[in-house]
Amino acid sequence: MKEVINHFYELTKIPHCSFETEKMRDFLVEYAKSCGCEVSVDSVGNIHAYKGEPKVCLQSHYDMVCMGVAPHIEVIEQDGYLKAKDSSLGADNGMGCAMMMEAMREFENVECLFTNDEEVGLVGANGLEHNLKSKRLLNLDHEHDTEVTIGCAGGVDIFVRDCDEGIEREGEVYEVEVYGFKGGHSGVDILSNPTSSIKTLASFIKRYNGEIISFKGGERINSIPKYAKARVIFPQTPKDEAHIKITHLGRGKERVSSQSSKFLWAINSFSHGLRSYNTTLNIAQTSINLAIAKLEGGKVEIDLFARSNDEGELRAIEFESMEFFSSFASVLSDNFYLPWEPKKSEFSEEVLEVMRAYNPNANYYAIHAGLECGIIGAKVQGLECCSIGPNIYNPHSTDERCEIGSVERISKVVFDIVRKYQ
Structure with a gap:
């Protein structure tokens, strides 16, 4: 044709x-x-x-x-x-x-x-x-x-929002970039458990006790996050790791986020990916994609997309995710469909x-x-x-x-x- x-x-x-x-x-x-x-x-x-x-x-x-x-x-x-x-x-x-x-x-x-x-x-x-x-x-x-x-x-979008006042800090400033992951469709490809750039970057920053100046990860709410980048003050020089590029920007005074610790806790603690599998249909049954995470300009933004082939499980994962993030920020859901x-x-x-x-x-x-x-x-x-x-x-x-x-x-x-x- x-x-x-x-x-x-x-x-x-x-x-x-x-x-x-x-x-x-x-x-x-x-x-x-x-x-x-x-x-x-x-x-x-x-x-x-x-x-x-x-x-x-x-x-x-x-x-x-x-x-x-x-x-x-x-x-x-x-x-x-x-x-x-x-x-x-x-x-x-x-x-x-x-x-x-x-x-x-x-x-x-x-x-x-x-x-x-x-x-x-x-x-x-x-x-x-x-x-x-x-x-x-x-x-x-x-x-x-x-x-x-x-x-x-069915699916539902979940949006996490908060304001960030900022705290002045002096220290060694680094740019950290995550690269080389495959990303993909948040429903079709979620079963293969592709690595999340957002969780990889948040884990790296936490392990080296970094304080976030700015953080930006993910591309679209229905795409598994492929790229992520942050500017961070580290108390010690971080070590090179696979898929992570570190650039030392020198010593300086910066406004780090007052929400840096809570932001990292939320991302690192949240279970992104497959939640249940349907053995009858041989497909993923319920999943959630932590799709976008931003912390910059005084604002916190986290966007998630939950899916399920079962109505009860879809409503449950919507409720549980909103409960989880409500301890950290304002949360709302939208675009629910059965x-x-x-x-x-x-x-x-x-x-x-x-x-x-x-x-x-x-x-x-x-x-x-x-x-x-x-x-x-x-x-x-x-x-x-x-x-x-x-x-x-x-x-x-x-x-x-x-x-x-x-x-x-x-x-x-x-x-x-x-x-x-x-």
Whole structure:
């Protein structure tokens, strides 16, 4: 499906970081109109495009997690994969959008829903105002081409905030930088327990009795923190360690944080990562990502993202985390959404049958990540939903890559399904 890859290349040239999607929105609206579609945009930026009498709605989000030098994306094709030079690729979910572009061009009866700002709290899905024409929704945001997803985790954001007056200190000042970790998607990759740059830096500072002048770690609330950097006064010279760069800035007077000790205690004590495992589904069940930690300019900021495929465990980890940090600062939670309980349907059976024509080993799956079709399905009575997608590895990171052959296989599945309902 060369056309799909060509569409994707075109999309990578248009800036579409979360919260900065206007140019992509305008491009997709004009493209859909050029394909003969009726097009409307709701108040949160979701694009609804359709023509003819569609029976299946294709759905993808059009924002991306911008890491590295993104939104400048230089695509590299290597060893059967697409990746980007020094940035995230945006195949999550740009490849789904590219498939939808080709579907609008090829078919007379088609419906497409491009949702906005999925990566920052499923904003588009939660605020959806459009009325869908179809009773079947095929989400294209999954990342393994042998799976038909029929369930996903719920999630909640947790924000820790406090003020910091500062205390004047004189001493040896150092810059400490943590580097070389993989990061990754806070749901899909959390099971492999990737090292947290934030916890690594906080541990290092505490072990050498440092006092923080400034601290900044993490990139996005739904990304496992890859980088962290701090300016610190140490009473003794710290020793070099793997993945830690130390630069002596000389002796001087600085305002260290009055919250330095509590900040380090909170980060070092908090259990980041996997909390429970679902042996029935063979996926992570409950986890929490300590995603962002900042202490600078008189402010303390810690952002966390909890996920669970079980409603009770999700509410429990929200409560426990808020209780933990409330001993240290002000805490609030936001963007709570329930898990999508795994359930087969007539439509999911049809999708699985088509998938098995291209891969006999295809099967049902539930994912430890948020999918918009769970939210949309709860909003639209009688809507049958499932999710598929090409193989994408290390999304939300500069190591993101997408398998070209997998794009071809999933594109065929998508077009076979739409063609069935022409």
